[in-house]
Amino acid sequence: MKTIEEIRQKLGEDADYLLDHTCEKIPKEKITVPGPGTPENFINSDRNTRVLGSISRLYDHGTLGNTGYLNILPIDQGIEHTAAISFYKNPDYFDPENIVKLAIEGGCNGVASTFGVLGLHARKYAHRIPFIVKINHNELLTYPNNYDQILYGNIKEAWNMGATAVGATIYFGSEESSRQIQEIANAFEEAHQLGMATILWCYARNSAFQTNEADYHTSADITGQANHLGVTIKADIIKQKLPETNFGFKNIKFGKFSDEMYESLTTDHPIDLCRLQVANCFMGKIGLINSGGGSQGESDLVEAVKTAVINKRAGGSGLIMGRKAFQRPLKEGVELLRSVQEVYLEKNITVA
Template identity: 65%
Template sequence: MALSKIESLLGDNAEALLNHTCTTIDKSMLHLPGPDFTDRIFMQTNRNNRVLANLQRIYSHGRLANTGYVSILPVDQGIEHSGGASFAPNPIYFDPENIVKLAIEGGCNAVASTYGALASCSRKYAHKIPFIVKINHNELLSYPNSFDQIMFGSIEEAYNMGAAAVGATIYFGSEESSRQIIEVAEAFERAHELGMATILWCYLRNSDFKKDGVDYHTATDITAQANHLGVTIQADIIKQKLPTLNGGYNAIKFGKTHKAVYDKLTSDNPIDLCRYQVANCYMGRAGLINSGGASAGSTDLAEAVTTAVINKRAGGQGLISGRKAFQKPMNEGIEILNAIQDVYLEPGITVA
């Protein structure tokens, strides 16, 4: 995709996003993605040789191979949102093989899905594209609905099917978060022992994070703290929603923050909001990948490209986009995945 096409998709936001210069946290302070990311960042850590090999396997696959950026297809919504809600728009994805095919044809670095989905076709595909096994889920069938992440299998099972990495979600801020932190930390430790990389979905979940009609679940100050907790339990890559506002701590009146977070380290520009998320991933030592969000139909392509531009210019490591890709005909899903990747391949889009 040409830069002119990207500018067209950004529309009225093109100037503010493509020409923004970050004056909050300077890019020189960040550990930025690059072809040598595994050597430069992870070789000095406690990760063993097998973890390094699997991380490099992910970074070396797909259209973004050897750039330091990643494009991942995540499809665990059959549990999180129910199979019907997720796959009715395109029933071919009730068959997990089509999920893997979409990731391969879409040029992704890896495919992330459930134990059952990946196990059902692991012998055919585990050596063709890196698998990321999602180890916990919110089952969303209990009545009334409860919102908790519970384990669905063992780390050994993910290892035996040839996974390059495991992924998990923690609902930070929820009543169950302390248990989830302990469970996931123990699971990540075991995954690293067996040589698999770790990816954490760092999501906020608390009804009190909505205040006076404003939803602070995507506030940069508290999502960034979730990131900081995620890297503390040794997640190698952090998945987080793109920030859309700020001031969650002050509005909700909880926890601790500092006025410099708002006066000096962030601004209203979405790139600066995202950069604060990157800063809380140990200044980029753990890559930040932002989620693509729900499918909105005709605006999906523009939204995906916009998110990718913000993430890249903030110093992030890529995008993990599912519903925008798999809730459409496969050729359209491939087009969206390729458009996301084109942002990271475009030399004219630089870190702000």
């Protein structure tokens, strides 16, 4: 177990900036903070008892079991980014069984992947680690690429393989978003009827969101609104990219915004920006997990720990991290996953 001093060492010159910050715009007392009782947030909801059991199974499994935090391994890049570019650094992951093994060895709460990956080894592993079946994907073989999330199977298939949850992506802001919202809202309702939990990848996607000045796909205001739409269609967990900027609505000049809105809700501190994402998840009653991002090589471990600290201190519920873990040898991937988990286990790293 790493100590707070070791985590501070990894954060380097950012240690005080991240570990000593206090959120004043949306204070800690306003949000639902993750903890051992997190699944009880749904006790008064319309989720049936089997859904409550599935949510509890996710939160109770792995190294972070019964802490209120999640560390999920997602590997669907074989479709989303093409298999060769995703797995050439470690060809072992062309074999689906190694994906599940990494999640188990890494102490993850669950493994998220495709119908094909999880279905091939469901009898061997579905009872050993929660399966999260990703039901839709963007594929890059269509030329020119059209960037649309399409369904690859149905909810009953996921249920038949013993899945604990289903996951889906919506490209909010895209031309296809209206169809995707309706498809996934219906799919999530069916998943709930069958007793599975639901996780939504709430990604902003529109060429107008990227200007000469900034890329607002990771703007706190736009991603926060995507989260709010996600919890509206009853996602039990929201997956979102860590915010890197703000003022997307204002600078692109669309949607509804005011200067007072920005001044009252957040600052430019990364923990405050992430706190706005948490607020949009019904003030933390729906867990926010941030993505670990792509692999950059030697800096991956430091970046993963930094992301975990920001998410935890903002009131988030954990990380969902794939490429940083699987694009390296198994032992190193497990070490990286464990280092992230140690941030959430460290009692001296508190919600800001």
